[in-house]
Amino acid sequence: MPLPKFRKYVIANFKMNLNVEQVETWLHTFGKLAKNTTQMVEIIAAPSFPYLLHLRAFSADVANFAVAAQDVSTFNGGSYTSQVGAFQLKDFCQYCIIGHSETKPTKDLVLKKRDICLQTHLTPIVCFSKIKDAVDLYKDGVILAWEDPNTISVNGQYRAADASDIEQNIQAIKKLLPPQAIVVYGGSVNRQNMANLAKILQLDGVLVGNASLDPHHFFEIVKAFE
Numbered sequence: 379m380p381l382p383k384f385r386k387y388v389i390a391n392f393k394m395n396l397n398v399e400q401v402e403t404w405l406h407t408f409g410k411l412a413k414n415t416t417q418m419v420e421i422i423a424a425p426s427f428p429y430l431l432h433l434r435a436f437s438a439d440v441a442n443f444a445v446a447a448q449d450v451s452t453f454n455g456g457s458y459t460s461q462v463g464a465f466q467l468k469d470f471c472q473y474c475i476i477g478h479s480e481t482k483p484t485k486d487l488v489l490k491k492r493d494i495c496l497q498t499h500l501t502p503i504v505c506f507s508k509i510k511d512a513v514d515l516y517k518d519g520v521i522l523a524w525e526d527p528n529t530i531s532v533n534g535q536y537r538a539a540d541a542s543d544i545e546q547n548i549q550a551i552k553k554l555l556p557p558q559a560i561v562v563y564g565g566s567v568n569r570q571n572m573a574n575l576a577k578i579l580q581l582d583g584v585l586v587g588n589a590s591l592d593p594h595h596f597f598e599i600v601k602a603f604e
Contacts, residue, residue: 385418385419385603385604386418386419386420386576386582386583386603386604387419387420387422387521387560387562387582387583387584388419388420388421388422388583388584388586388596388599388600388603389422389423389424389446389473389475389503389523389562389564389583389584389585389586390421390422390423390424390586390590390596391424391448391475391478391564391585391586391587391590392423392424392425392426392448392590392591393426393448393480393587394426395426395591396425396426396429396591398428398429398432401425401429401432401433402432404591404593405432405433405436407593407594408593408596408597409436409439409440411593411594411597412440412443412597414601415442415597415600415601415604416442416604417441417442418604419442419583419600419603419604420442420444420583421440421442421443421444421600422443422444422445422446422472422473422503423443423444423445423446423590424445424446424447424448424473424475425445425448426448427447427448427462430445430447430467430470430471431470433445433470433471434470434471444471444472444473445470445471445472445473446471446472446473446474446475446503447462447467447470447471447473447474447475447500448474448475448478449462449474449475449476449478449481449491450462450463450464450467450474450476450491450494450495450500451463451464451491451494452487452490452491452494454494454497454498463494464494464495464497464498464500465498467498467500468498468499468500471500472500472501473500473501473502473503473521474491474495474500474501474502474503475502475503475505475523475585476488476491476492476495476502476503476504476505477491477492477504477505477506477515478505478525479505479507479525479527485511485514485515488504488506488515489514489515492504492515492517492520496517496519496520501519501520501521502519502520502521503521503523503562503585504516504520504521504522504523505523505524505525505564505585506522506523506524506525507524507525507526507527509524509547509550509551509554510554512524512551512554512555512561513554513555516555516556516559518558520560521560521561521562521582522551522555522559522560522561522562523561523562523563523564523585524547524548524551524561524562524563524564525563525564525565525585526543526544526547526563526564526565527565541571541574541575541577541578544563544575544578544581545578545580545581548561548563548578548580548581549580552580560582560583561580561581561582562581562582562583562584562585563575563581563583563584563585564584564585564586564587566587566588567584567585567586567587567589567599568586568588568589568595568599569589569595569598569599572584572598572599572602572603573602575602576602576603583603584599584603586599
């Protein structure tokens, strides 16, 4: 099923950060700022599993805010201790990040997770680093997130992300895919490079890591893509 075409997608990946008090503070602060956004941008936030319910409640009051999980099981129920299935996540969120470079998955594993998300009507945000993999990973209903392994922030430290290089790579990826394909970029997205990234016409949005932990910083990035 094709995705609704927002102008841009701005996705916050909290990774393994923020406790319940910090999540509530983030939502309180961002909620005030989000009143100044338009529905041209789909804002998506991916917290740790325990806080999906907090974000789901928040999303009910903000029309262009949606929730993502940070991973999903390849199994659809059963005796799989510690795993969380797509059929369970569907009760809390609309999206799911899969294949993030930090998890170092195989392509086969990513494809299984992609397909189980699609079967459950959960939109997969499929991360990848090799441009040639875009063809295998893409299906209607998928958001592709190209990650440059050389620019992914580590322990809160940003790495230089050159907008001209990113533009060339996004163009190369888009040439491999149908016109409706949605491709976002992830890798040290922050207030220093957001304006240049927002100027890349073929870029459909960004996947934001460390910078998303500060609601003011994340809001600046959202506004840049409006």
